[in-house]
Amino acid sequence: MLECKNINSFYGKAHILNDLCMSVDAGTVVSLLGRNGAGKTTTIKSIMQMVVPKTGQVTFLDRDITGWPPHKVARMGLGYVPEERRIFTDLTILENLEVGRQPARDGSIEWTIEMLFEIFPNLKERRNNRGKELSGGEQQMLTIARTLMGNPKLLLLDEPSEGIAPVIVEQMAETILNLKAQGVTVLISEQNLHFARIVADRAVIIESGSLKFDGTFLDLDAQPEIQGAYLSV
Amino acid sequence: MSLLIAQFLTGLANAAALFLVASGLSLIFGVTRIVNFAHGSFYMLGAFIGYSLMQVLPGFFGFWSSVLLAGIAVGLIGVIVEMFVLRPIYKAPELFQLVATFGVILVIQDLTLMTWGAVDVLGPRVPGLKGVVRILGEPVPQYDLALIAITPFVLFALWYLITKTRVGILVRAATQDREMVGALGVNQAWLFTGVFFLGAALAGLGGAIQLPKGGADLLMDFNILAAIFVVVVIGGMGSLPGAYLAAVLISVLNVFGVSYIPQSTLVLMFVVMAVVLMVKPFGLLGREEVAGEHGQVGEPERPFKPAGKKGRIIVAALLLLLALLPVFGSSFAMVLVTDIIIFCLFAASLHFILGLGGLVSFGHAAYFGGGAYVAALLVSSAGTPMELAFLLAPLGACLAAVIIGWLCIRLTGVYFAMLTMAFAQLLWSLVYQWDEFTGGDDGLVDIWPSPWLAETEAYYYLTLIVGVGGIILLRHTAHTPFGYALRASRDSSRQAEATGIHTKRVQWAAFAFAGSMAGLAGALFVFSKGSIFPTELEIARSFDALIVVFLGGVKTLSGAVVGGATLELVKDYLTRFEYWRLILGVLIIVIVILAPDGIVGSLRKLGERTGLLREAEVSK
Amino acid sequence: MTDVLKTDGLSKSFGGIRAVHNVNFTVAEGELLALIGPNGAGKTTCFNMLMGQLKPTSGKVYLHGEDLAGLAPREIWRKGVGRTFQITGTYQSMTVIENVQMALISHHKRLFSILKYAHKLYRDEAMSLLELVGMADQAERHCAILAYGDLKRLELAIALCNHPRLLLMDEPTAGMAPKERIGLMQLTTDIVKNRKISVLFTEHDMDVVFTHAHRIMVLNRGELIANGTSEEIRNDARVQEVYLGGGHLFEKDEDQINA
Structure with missing residues (x-):
């Protein structure tokens, strides 16, 4: 469904992604693992073309999207959930959801506000509250719901468990499994191996912007040296 | 009724x-x-x-x-x-x-x-x-x-x-x-x-x-600019009902002003603004968060150290060349270089607060023109000797900056920028309307230096010594604890406050210092021209300095100096054409698009790319 | 042991919404005290009141018995309270050592000096602080290009410039990899032990909290709901409900491994 071929991305002069190759198959949940600074966020931003790779190709649904403006990438069916949440704090929950709304494309689930409120009951209760009045966990839920309003075929989640209470992390895991059951493909960047193991089918490990491991968690368990070298657990 | x-x-x-x-x-x-x-x-x-x-x-x-x-x-x-x-x-x-x-x-x-x-x-x-x-x-x-x-x-x-x-x-x-x-x-x-x-x-x-x-x-373009900035600031940035309220307030007061106190119509709206902002710092219906911070412009500036040996030699050689100008240059060249140095000092003083402090002042002309008017008024109204008037000019500008700074520093971002501009306009309208004292539109004339400085050559040396001295003083201060505290307040006011730095006080002091240096430039200016008009206090004059600092490159003081020299030279050349504004405007737009780091910044990057300059370290 | 810090009925409301309500606690000398709780529970609000960034709606903060009411952050700092931030607040335009020198200049009250060059002042003192946190080899690097973990260590060095008696650390290990987290907390533990500093910190990583904190307080919806040792907190039913969760993550994890 999504494929990165030898992408090289830079921040200013800093070379972050180094000939990175990876792919995501339709209907699966893939976790992108690696320690801080390994290039996880840059990978996600490079897929969204918020950081445009200098060389290499990103293809989505067999189309080369490299160099496209991010809004066209989003309209192709890629849904981006940023690490820092970036909800619109002055807008109400309903207005936040409205910003994310895009017409459905063939083959994607068509999300309605009611469906999202079923998954995120907290948001329903507070639908007329402004973003800044929400707790951290609620904000995290809102970013996901907002992106789902665009009816994405593939959801890119950047470190959803970072900086939130353990009890919310559990809810988050349930939500992701729930989404998967509904047929949404997910690429999730994580540092938390426990979390990744629960939600994902496959692990992709990167270090210094290059692929180091690609396989199931069973494969990963069979290679403890990989975990030691790249995940600092 | x-x-x-x-x-x-x-x-x-x-x-x-x-x-x-x-x-x-x-x-x-x-x-x-x-x-x-x-x-x-x-x-x-x-x-x-x-x-x-x-x-x-x-x-x-x-x-x-x-x-x-x-x-x-x-x-x-x-x-x-x-x-x-x-x-x-x-x-x-x-x-x-x-x-x-x-x-x-x-x-x-x-x-x-x-x-x-x-x-x-x-x-x-x-x-x-x-x-x-x-x-x-x-x-x-x-x-x-x-x-x-x-x-x-x-x-x-x-x-x-x-x-x-x-x-x-x-x-x-x-x-x-x-x-x-x-x-x-x-x-x-x-x-x-x-x-x-x-x-x-x-x-x-x-x-x-x-x-x-x-x-x-x-x-009418410039005439309404100050008024709409005042309206937006009084109403509160981003608030439509606020803008309406403020527009009504200003317009109604203006009508009453014309009828009852016709001498101060222009001043009135700025007084209203100052009062409103003292009571409600973010305008009638504005909210704090939309205004922004005194931030740094663009990517973080690089650490800097006082110039090394090579840098000092280059500067010394350049100064020597300037010192010898009267020997080989025409008096026209001396007048031109005098203008350039004065303008560079003015721009450098703005750079001090804008570049190092992140304080974007839209009204820096208040201190340049203010200093000039202080000197001119002392000479024309009080018969003060030129030397004393010259020394009192920066002090007068400093006083203005202390007062205006005290009112403005409490605000940040766009509010700060607009408020500084409004106060500059306040000063301008005072000078413009109080004509029995300031000469109004006709300005003050016959403000010449003392006989020993009257020759072009003598005044050229005075400008060279005082002007360059001022720029060097600004540069020196940037490297002292005071300059560092100013940068620290800009980089992270939170951290600065949490480590004992009274950021507002540091910024206030910097604002006053920059104001005095602009006043010094103003004093040099008034005696070199022999006259002063309200145009030196106008928005356009503030913008000149602002443009120069940005065009030259906001990250370094040399940017302000190079930008100042360039603009003054280009203007000198262009003003012989009828539509020089058009050419200058297009030129500015082209530079902005092609050299987004400013002249000095872009030259530096070009030098690094071609290997002429050592590259800065980049993160892995 | 004497109390370094004591709060008395600390409360804060924002426009009628109670962010922190009637919080009472003490920090003893040499103690590492953790403050945990869900996002939005009021931890940062609490911190900001202790440091003077926010004025309490009611209640008092005492430092060594002295009421801190009405003091600005910089004044509280001068009384010997250091702080590190959740999102680092270093001076991006300066080098690493200049960041430390800046704090030292402030500590020695020479902020308005315009005679000497700043980068020559207190270099040795700054260098020894950088050595302490293991950043000496990076002293001349540009702060804007440091790795995140290094910024956190630099902030620690800055916080030590005024020989604090109390250190407030807001999520000191947020955004760091697990190994770095342990390293930074170990470093902190050693420093405070040697210098007899008390520490109050907030944290989301339960490994860090349970390993390093002498005592733990739990904040929920602005109120303290628990205060005790690691063991007590782990077994507290209310804490499990509002914050720690049922530990499903780890259970499922084990199931998978067993399968």
């Missing part, structure tokens, strides 16, 4: 145009984060285009169609500006875009001059609304009543658009985080263009709708 009501109604009618223009400015700023200096130019274009249309479209409907068409035409001009000038530089440091809009002002000024000529035109009376209505016995023009009725509808329509429609939601979302809006599938480029269209169209409407009450002339 009836007179009061009639005057109140006149004020309410005058508020219409002001509100339209100010709400457009507020809207554009909200989404694009650009303080559109060219907004006054859009207003002027609206007036001229509306006037021309009214000549061909007759009757009641002709008038109103002309107003609408003028709005649409100016909106489309706004779209052109957005697409060809601003779009290429959205990624550049935010305040850099200011400079581009200033280039647009210059271009529009000359294009208007070319099209309509240098005549003031009077607006037509509106067919069907030419009469007056008697209210409590006082005559009130029918057109005024029409304006009073229309404005609330415009306000409501805008409010509805922003709060209730999808477009409005997207606009508000983009105000906060444009990149995220793009990542959610919204084509933000068109959103920006749309907002620019609407904002410019509102300014154009404002220009056209005031024609029957005023007219159109070539000065």
Whole structure:
């Protein structure tokens, strides 16, 4: 469904992604693992073309999207959930959801506000509250719901468990499994191996912007040296 | 009583145009984060285009169609500006875009001059609304009543658009985080263009709708600029009802001012603004968070150290060359270099607070012109010897900066910028209107240096020593604990406050210091010209310094100096052409687009790329 | 042991919404005290009141018995309270050592000096602080290009410039990899032990909290709901409900491994 071929991305002069190759198959949940600074966020931003790779190709649904403006990438069916949440704090929950709304494309689930409120009951209760009045966990839920309003075929989640209470992390895991059951493909960047193991089918490990491991968690368990070298657990 | 009501109604009618223009400015700023200096130019274009249309479209409907068409035409001009000038530089440091809009002002000024000529035109009376209505016995023009009725509808329509429609939601979302809006599938480029269209169209409407009450002339772009900034600041950035309230307040007070205290009409609105901001620092209906911080412009500046041996040798060689200028150069060259050094000192003093402190002052001319006026007034009114007047000028400027700084430093970001500009305008209007003391528009003349400095050569050396000395002092201060504390307050005021630095006090002191150095430049200026006029206090003069600092490169003091020298030289050359503003404006826009790091910054990057300079370390 | 810090009925409302309500606690000398709780529970609000960034709606903060009411952050700092931030607040335009020198200049009250060059002042003192946190080899690097973990260590060095008696650390290990987290907390533990500094910190990583904190307080919806040792907190039913969760993550994890 999504494929990165030898992408090289830079921040200013800093070379972050180094000939990175990876792919995501339709209907699966893939976790992108690696320690801080390994290039996880840059990978996600490079897929969204918020950081445009200098060389290499990103293809989505067999189309080369490299160099496209991010809004066209989003309209192709890629849904981006940023690490820092970036909800619109002055807008109400309903207005936040409205910003994310895009017409459905063939083959994607068509999300309605009611469906999202079923998954995120907290948001329903507070639908007329402004973003800044929400707790951290609620904000995290809102970013996901907002992106789902665009009816994405593939959801890119950047470190959803970072900086939130353990009890919310559990809810988050349930939500992701729930989404998967509904047929949404997910690429999730994580540092938390426990979390990744629960939600994902496959692990992709990167270090210094290059692929180091690609396989199931069973494969990963069979290679403890990989975990030691790249995940600092 | 009836007179009061009639005057109140006149004020309410005058508020219409002001509100339209100010709400457009507020809207554009909200989404694009650009303080559109060219907004006054859009207003002027609206007036001229509306006037021309009214000549061909007759009757009641002709008038109103002309107003609408003028709005649409100016909106489309706004779209052109957005697409060809601003779009290429959205990624550049935010305040850099200011400079581009200033280039647009210059271009529009000359294009208007070319099209309509240098005549003031009077607006037509509106067919069907030419009469007056008697209210409590006082005559009130029918057109005024029409304006009073229309404005609330415009306000409501805008409010509805922003709060209730999808477009409005997207606009508000983009105000906060444009990149995220793009990542959610919204084509933000068109959103920006749309907002620019609407904002410019509102300014154009404002220009056209005031024609029957005023007219159109070539000065109206700058004349309204200060007023709309005041309205936006008083109302609260980004608040439409606030802009309406403030427009009404200013206009009504202005009408009363004209009737009862005609000597201080210009000063009045700034006094109102100062009072409002002292009570409500973010305007009547404004909120704190939209104003922004005293941030750094663009990527973090690199650490710097006092110049090494090589740097010192180059500077010393350059100074030696300047010192020998009287030997081989003409007196014309000496006058030119005198002008350049004075301007460089002025720009360098602005760089001190803007570059190191992140304090973007839009009103630095207050201290340059202020210093010059202090010296000139001491000589002309008190018969003070030139030497003493020269020394007191920076002190006078310092005093002004201490007072104005105390009022402004409490605010941040755009509020700070606009407030500094408003105070500069306050000073300008004082000088302009208090003519028995300051000479008003005629300025003060015959302010010559003492005999021992009267020769061009002697004054050239004075300028060289004092001017360059001032620049070196500014540079030295940047490297002292005080300069570091100023940078620390800019980089992270939170950390600075948490480690014992009284950031506001540091910024205040820096503001006063920069003000005195600008005053010193002003003193050099007044005795080199022998005269002083209110133009030295104008917005345009503040913008000159601002442009120079940005064009030269905001990251280094050398940027301000190189930029100052370049602009002064280019101006000296260009002013021999009739449409020099057009050329200068285009030049500024081109530099902004091609060299977004400023002249010095871009040269440095070029040097690094070609291997001539050592590359800065980059993170892995 | 004497109390370094004591709060008395500390409360804060924002426009009628109670962010922090009637919080009472003490920090003893040499103690590492953790403050945990869900996002929005009021931890940062609490911190900001202790440091003077926010004025309490009611209640008092005492430092060594002295009421801190009405003091600005910089004045509280001068009384010997250091702070590190959740999102680092270093001076991006300066080098690493200049960041430390800046704080030392402030500590020695020479902020308005314009005679000497700043980068020559207190270099040795700054260098020894950088050595302490293991950043000496990066002293001349540009702060804007440091790795995140290094910024956190630099902030620690800055916080030590005024020989604090109390250190407030807001999520000191947020955004760091697990190994770095342990390293930074170990470093902190050693420093405070040697210098007899008390520490109050907030944290989301339960490994860090349970390993390093002497005592733990739990904040929920603005109120303290628990205060005790690691063991007590782990077994507290209310804490499990509102914050720690049922530990499903780890259970499922084990199931998978067993499968």
